[in-house]
Amino acid sequence: MKKHTIAVLVNDQPGVLQRVSGLFGRRGFNIESITVGASEEQGLSRMVIVTTGTDQMLEQITKQLYKLIDVIKVVDLSASPMVARELALLKVSAEPNVRPEIFGVVETFRASVVDIGTHSLMVQVVGDTDKIDAMIELMKPYGIKELSRTGVTALTRGNAR
Structure with a gap:
């Protein structure tokens, strides 16, 4: 399989x-x-x-x-050979004292913070499925409040059509 x-x-x-x-x-x-x-x-x-x-x-x-x-x-x-990407939005519990740690993870994954609340952050991450899964795992300790994933979209590489 x-x-x-x-x-x-x-x-x-x-x-x-x-x-x-x-x-x-x-x-x-x-x-x-x-x-x-x-x-x-x-x-x-x-x-x-x-x-x-x-x-x-x-x-x-x-x-x-x-x-x-x-x-x-x-x-x-x-x-x-193909290029496959997925997008995920994660709303994470983020008190002011842990935000620098979360920003460090976000930067490492080349993700971005797209919304900041008083007690949460929303993170956008784009990449292959493994990258999205890894980001979710690293955000779990902070407390994921909500999660939405797009699913995979893909095209073949190069001149193939």
């Missing part, structure tokens, strides 16, 4: 997300992360889906996706 990152180019139509995610559910495959947004082409959206499974599972999913009317193209991004 390995992690697969799949890009699915779809028509920008109501219900497409439900049909694509439903396909995974009916087959018993878990979606670890899914992001959807506009693509470079008007009227098309790009879905980036992260799932875990065998190569045979990925082949089966790809064939099933192509059977959906609104699916234009399916690409296994993890088969080539």
